[in-house]
Amino acid sequence: MPILEDARLQPTNTYGESKLLVERMLEWFHRIHGLRSASLRYFNVAGAPEGPNGITRGEAHEPESHLIPLILDVALGRRKSIRIYGDDYPTADGTCIRDYIHVSDLADAHLLALSALESTAAAEHRLIYNLGNGHGFSVREVIESARRVTGHPIPAEIHPRRAGDPAVLVASSEKAMRELGWKPRYTQLDDILRTAWLWHQKRYQ
Numbered sequence: 001m002p003i004l005e006d007a008r009l010q011p012t013n014t015y016g017e018s019k020l021l022v023e024r025m026l027e028w029f030h031r032i033h034g035l036r037s038a039s040l041r042y043f044n045v046a047g048a049p050e051g052p053n054g055i056t057r058g059e060a061h062e063p064e065s066h067l068i069p070l071i072l073d074v075a076l077g078r079r080k081s082i083r084i085y086g087d088d089y090p091t092a093d094g095t096c097i098r099d100y101i102h103v104s105d106l107a108d109a110h111l112l113a114l115s116a117l118e119s120t121a122a123a124e125h126r127l128i129y130n131l132g133n134g135h136g137f138s139v140r141e142v143i144e145s146a147r148r149v150t151g152h153p154i155p156a157e158i159h160p161r162r163a164g165d166p167a168v169l170v171a172s173s174e175k176a177m178r179e180l181g182w183k184p185r186y187t188q189l190d191d192i193l194r195t196a197w198l199w200h201q202k203r204y205q
Helices: 014-033 067-075 103-118 139-150 174-180 189-203
Strands: 037-042 044-046 082-085 097-102 126-131 136-138 156-159
Touching: 014 037, 014 126, 037 103, 044 103, 044 189, 067 082, 067 139, 067 189, 082 139, 097 103, 097 189, 103 126, 103 174, 126 174, 136 139, 139 189
Parallel strands: 037 126, 044 097, 082 156
Antiparallel strands: 097 136
């Protein structure tokens, strides 16, 4: 850790395997059709975009499976507690560690990657970049951040580990910073949670 772009690609779950298959297909599309592409390897995307009219869009899934929206559902009274899957991982507090990137920083990276693909100076037919903050936060740390941001106690329950969950996933985004000139603006977990909280409150008003 942190994970580099040339790290061994060995997914531990079906979700990771599906993303790897897409990258392999892009390579074949280049060989057959000459298609150039940029593979942006997101880590945990969170938050909501802040614009001139405030926050008008945010993260919502049905059914919900992402940690931050689930935690905020507890703060909103839509769930009684948040589940922590495993507290016996080899980490400082025993819970999984993940790298969280704000959705607006991710959008910036997309535009920079498109510009790089259009550049006549770009010799590579495929660009590959990790996109994360380069800092890991445990599940317990995310919950604590949400407690600070929302002012809600957010009860937590410990449940058994889920199959396929690695203990730590943290990105090295140095390549994107160096080659694309990309730099995340939201580097503090509380700031990411704050924008997500504003969206979720507005959503259920």
